[in-house]
Amino acid sequence: MKPLIRVQADVAELTRALAAALDGGPAVWPVPEVGGAAAGDAAAVATEVDDRIALVVETSGSTDAPKRVLLSADALVASADATHDALGSTGQWLLALPGHYIAGAQVIVRGLVAGTETVALPAGAFDPAAFAEASARMHDHVPHYTSLVPTQLARLLDAAERDAFVGAALRSFDAVLVGGQALAPVLAERAEAAGVRVVRTYGSSETAGGCVYDGVPIGDTRIRFVDGRIELGGSSLADGYLDDPDRTAAAFVAERGTRWYRTGDLGELDGVTGRLRVRGRADDVMISGGVKVVLGEVERAVRRLEGFDAAVVVAVPDAEWGERAAVVVAASVGDAAAVLLRLRETTDAAGLGPAARPVHLVVADPWPTLASGKPDRRALAALAANAATAD
Structure with a gap:
């Protein structure tokens, strides 16, 4: 067993803590603010985790009560490697999402795995002008990547119509990962028309972030369907939930040597393209x-x-x-x-x-x-x- 430490989601502090955790140091639980609700709640749960674990992230609770997901260093690195393989190269990342969610924490992990400095937006509300200014600080000799949610992409596209600097900054990225929720077709069409290279991602905290890109599994991710529900397997799966064996047993199952994560989504493979199509939530x-x-x-x-x-x-x-x-x-x-x-x-x-x-x-x-x-x-x-x- 090893310590589980709560770390404020300040980029520099969280980067140092995650680097140590990936190298076998204490596991990290990022929280939005010191003394905030998440930190207070954390006092009531375990302060130690298995030696495998590097990161604990709390789910957003969009359709269910929040869960605290246990991610090993191996799972995080496997996810980062799969992302870079899918994109065609390692590169430099711009962090535009909170570090206490998996999408933000994984941006930092990808930078650590790539050996490049992660550039971060200032704390506070998302601002397209700040995004453009941050992108200008990125190195010229490596590919540029970022990860957004659809709302952020929409705000950037709106700002790009008024400000050429924002538009140029958005187009400068070799890939803009968009996930967290479904990307509306109208928004995807706007991005394409603006010359933005969007990659739609599907995954969750339980898969160390996106593990299906544009409907195609990345790395060694596997997809199957049980009663119409999407189940995912592969090296990026979480170990389970902190202090919650019942939920862990309900969400993760091992069959014939393969672990599967039972998502809450219904889906199918497109009959023409063979790509994953998410129909909606099972509940x-x-x-x-x-x-x-x-x-x-x-x-x-x-x-x-x-x-x-x-x-x-x-x-x-x-x-x-x-x-x-x-x-x-x-x-x-x-x-x-x-x-x-x-x-x-x-x-x-x-x-x-x-x-x-x-x-x-x-x-x-x-x-x-x-x-x-x-x-x-x-x-x-x-x-x-x-x-x-x-x-």
């Missing part, structure tokens, strides 16, 4: 008029419409159908009746059928988010249910 399915509807597929169709690239689709109670789909947006998008007609035409065109047609349009202002920046879907579902009841 985000409604029964509407006796028909099972995957809300993630409805959301994907809705997000094809201009102005709906950040919309969220949730289920609300319905006296006749049992449940119906509601589309939640951050600001008014016009006459509700006309917009709902467009949304229904869009879902029909996607082949989703009458049971999937959205029947409610809800504006959420302010827009509830988790600490990670992801939409708080539970809060949005509650808001939509209240709105539907009032109609």
Whole structure:
């Protein structure tokens, strides 16, 4: 056993701690701030972990209670190596995400594995101008990489339309990894038109970050489906959850010498391309008029419409159908009746059928988010249910 130390997610401090952890030193648990909620909660759990463990990250809790994921040095390095192999080279990374989440911590790990200095944005709210200024500090003789969530990409593309310096900075990256949540088709098309080299990533804290790039597994990642649910195997899998053997046993299973992580997502391989297609969350399915509807597929169709690239689709109670789909947006998008007609035409065109047609349009202002920046879907579902009841 070895110590588990809590480290404030300051880039310099976290980089030093992660370098030591990868070399066999104390395991690191990054927290947002010293004395903050995460640090306080941590006092109630283990202060030692197995010698294999290098990093503990807490999940965002977007659809479930947060978990504390145990990642070995081997898993972190395997993930970093797989990323560099998939991108074609090691390089220098720009850190634009919080270091206490896996996407941010893994950017630092990739820099350590590559032997390059990681450039970081200043602490605080994401700022496109600061992103451009930070990118200008990166070395010219190595490939440039960064990792973003869709909201950050959208803000950068908006800023690039006003500021050529931001646009040039965004185009200077050899790859911009985008993950954390589904990338709306409209946003992907905007990025392509702007000359931005986007790589869509799929993975989680339990896989040491993204392990499927543009629908293709990287490294030795393996994919299988059990009752429609995506399961992932490979060297980047976590060891389990800190102080939570029941959740560990439920999420990780070993069969014929291979460990598998049971994701919470439904998926399939595209019949034409052979690439992974994520349909939506396994626990985000409604029964509407006796028909099972995957809300993630409805959301994907809705997000094809201009102005709906950040919309969220949730289920609300319905006296006749049992449940119906509601589309939640951050600001008014016009006459509700006309917009709902467009949304229904869009879902029909996607082949989703009458049971999937959205029947409610809800504006959420302010827009509830988790600490990670992801939409708080539970809060949005509650808001939509209240709105539907009032109609």
